[in-house]
Amino acid sequence: MCAAFSHIYLESRAEDYPETKRLLEKFSDSTVVSIRHYKDVFNRPAQDSRLQNGSKSLILAVNDRKKIFDASPVCQDFGMGKFYYAESAMNCVFSCDYCFLKGMYGTSNVVIFVNQEDYLKECEEKLKEGPVYLCASFDTDLGALSKVSGWMNVWEGFASTHPDLTLELRTKSVVDSFRNDPNIIYAFTLSPDEVIDQFEKMTPSLDARIACVNQAIAKDAQVRLCFDPLIYIKNFELCYNRFVDKILQSIDLTRVRDISIGTFRISSDYLPNLRKACPDSSAVLFPFDREDGFCVYPADVRSRLIGIIKNELEKAGYGNKLYIIP
Amino acid sequence: MIHVFAAIDCEVKALRHLVSDDLEIVLTGIGKVNAAFAVGRTFHSGFTRQDLASDVIINIGTCGSDDLHGLFLVNKITDDAAGKDYYPDILRVTGLPEAPLITVDKVKTDPEPGCLYDMEASAIYLAGSKLISPDRMIFLKMVSDNGDVGRVTEASVNALVESYVPKIKELITMIRDGISPLSVKSNEDLYDLLKASASMKVQIDELMRFAESMGMDGRKLFDEAGASEVTSRAGGKEVTARVRSVLTHLS
Numbered sequence: 001m002c003a004a005f006s007h008i009y010l011e012s013r014a015e016d017y018p019e020t021k022r023l024l025e026k027f028s029d030s031t032v033v034s035i036r037h038y039k040d041v042f043n044r045p046a047q048d049s050r051l052q053n054g055s056k057s058l059i060l061a062v063n064d065r066k067k068i069f070d071a072s073p074v075c076q077d078f079g080m081g082k083f084y085y086a087e088s089a090m091n092c093v094f095s096c097d098y099c100f101l102k103g104m105y106g107t108s109n110v111v112i113f114v115n116q117e118d119y120l121k122e123c124e125e126k127l128k129e130g131p132v133y134l135c136a137s138f139d140t141d142l143g144a145l146s147k148v149s150g151w152m153n154v155w156e157g158f159a160s161t162h163p164d165l166t167l168e169l170r171t172k173s174v175v176d177s178f179r180n181d182p183n184i185i186y187a188f189t190l191s192p193d194e195v196i197d198q199f200e201k202m203t204p205s206l207d208a209r210i211a212c213v214n215q216a217i218a219k220d221a222q223v224r225l226c227f228d229p230l231i232y233i234k235n236f237e238l239c240y241n242r243f244v245d246k247i248l249q250s251i252d253l254t255r256v257r258d259i260s261i262g263t264f265r266i267s268s269d270y271l272p273n274l275r276k277a278c279p280d281s282s283a284v285l286f287p288f289d290r291e292d293g294f295c296v297y298p299a300d301v302r303s304r305l306i307g308i309i310k311n312e313l314e315k316a317g318y319g320n321k322l323y324i325i326p
Numbered sequence: 327m328i329h330v331f332a333a334i335d336c337e338v339k340a341l342r343h344l345v346s347d348d349l350e351i352v353l354t355g356i357g358k359v360n361a362a363f364a365v366g367r368t369f370h371s372g373f374t375r376q377d378l379a380s381d382v383i384i385n386i387g388t389c390g391s392d393d394l395h396g397l398f399l400v401n402k403i404t405d406d407a408a409g410k411d412y413y414p415d416i417l418r419v420t421g422l423p424e425a426p427l428i429t430v431d432k433v434k435t436d437p438e439p440g441c442l443y444d445m446e447a448s449a450i451y452l453a454g455s456k457l458i459s460p461d462r463m464i465f466l467k468m469v470s471d472n473g474d475v476g477r478v479t480e481a482s483v484n485a486l487v488e489s490y491v492p493k494i495k496e497l498i499t500m501i502r503d504g505i506s507p508l509s510v511k512s513n514e515d516l517y518d519l520l521k522a523s524a525s526m527k528v529q530i531d532e533l534m535r536f537a538e539s540m541g542m543d544g545r546k547l548f549d550e551a552g553a554s555e556v557t558s559r560a561g562g563k564e565v566t567a568r569v570r571s572v573l574t575h576l577s
Contacts, residue, residue, distance in 0.1 A: 006416065044455075236577050
């Protein structure tokens with residue numbers, strides 16, 4: 001999928017970057033509006049993100065502040081030490097009802113930072129302190145954006161020459177090329193079709209994602225499967241049981257590096273915005289428990305949801321590959 | 327409600343046929359102070375964003391430009407004096423050409439190419455943005471002069487604005503079609519039955535909305551949980567907890 005953007009908002013200082021020139025050429029039909037700072041557009045108060053979803057704009061900007069951040073404690077660190085995420089872009093061309101980006105940003109417009117070299121320099125500084133585990137597809141889906149931006153290739157190329165960097169590229173998209181470097185992990189979020197149809201709008205089907213996983217495995221790439229977030233839906237036991245059976249039948253899990261499992265959780269601060277953005281979605285209207293500043297499913301629901309996937313994978317002999325966020 | 331703001335009397339006269347039950351035309355007067363005052367007077371302090379969730383501001387007026395001609399949809403407004411930029415969200419395909427606009431305090435006699443110039447838009451945007459989202463603020467400007475305002479007359483402005491009324495009507499129809507206010511259902515009767523406190527009301531609303539999103543009749547769930555037999559607030563809490571338990575165990 002290649003998103004079309006009705007408008008491109010362009011920071012004056014971003015004009016001369018090669019990524020900017022490439023993107024402007026690619027989207028030559030878009031109306032270009034010159035801006036001083038991306039926040040003037042991205043952070044406008046009271047934007048209607050629901051309406052913007054049907055007509056997303058792209059913002060091209062230079063990030064002159066911190067680019068690589070410590071990861072959130074609710075993110076799975078897979079036992080790795082220094083766990084960071086890079087803010088290469090902000091927001092996503094997909095539109096998942098439950099996505100924390102909807103809660104965090106209050107807009108559907110997408111920012112791509114074009115000063116890629118500055119990010120690599122900052123990453124090199126981190127690497128001087130020791131091995132780094134970097135999630136490069138955190139505030140966006142870089143796989144989905146790879147049809148638009150060159151960011152995914154940039155990070156892959158950098159990781160290829162920096163073995164102390166373990167790079168995770170998480171996506172719901174169908175990526176079409178993979179590297180088999182041991183330190184580049186392609187992490188695929190997989191969900192039942194019932195969840196994809198209801199809540200993961202504009203994303204590929206489960207079959208398409210499975211085909212993509214198998215393509216990555218065939219290329220000897222490092223593959224991670226993410227059953228996260230598990231979403232509470234009607235008949236979730238039946239639905240997730242069928243789902244995990246399908247995964248076991250369709251993917252050779254012996255060739256998968258690891259598997260993460262987690263239920264939906266979100267900062268309490270983000271939930272009001274999320275509910276405003278998706279006012280009819282049961283994924284965000286669930287009567288959540290509040291724990292330590294996060295909205296979570298009740299403990300018994302979490303345990304049942306995780307249990308469905310965990311028990312089946314353990315029975316099939318893959319218990320040693322599981323990372324679970326309880 | 328659609329609120330059309332226009333600066334001068336002859337613009338308002340040319341637009342008078344647009345007035346209807348859901349559309350008013352407000353004469354602002356010339357300049358930013360007058361424009362901000364007119365917006366403030368229209369959306370007085372009693373209104374909240376929620377009250378105005380389906381209201382739309384349209385600023386229609388003439389403007390100057392060195393080299394542009396015709397009717398434009400404004401995609402960027404610069405307040406010349408403050409050095410601030412504002413961006414109305416352009417989310418509809420209108421077929422109109424777009425252009426940036428600079429709001430100035432005095433008539434610009436030497437306009438730069440590629441820009442429109444007016445004297446009100448930045449104030450309308452800024453005042454409007456306190457209550458209206460950027461996709462519901464629309465700025466339509468038609469070029470009447472190139473800074474030489476001596477050649478502009480009431481008759482020429484009237485004729486210019488009238489010539490674009492059919493196009494403006496099309497746009498207003500498009501805007502009306504796109505207005506879909508969020509319906510908020512009241513659960514007052516349940517609050518009464520369950521003798522609900524403020525925090526219980528929040529829980530009841532949450533459960534009712536979640537039930538609806540799951541395709542279930544929330545009111546029926548409360549009835550089945552014994553809502554009509556509640557005699558105390560503690561009993562109301564128990565019923566609410568029962569409904570929550572049902573809704574969170576639908577496997």
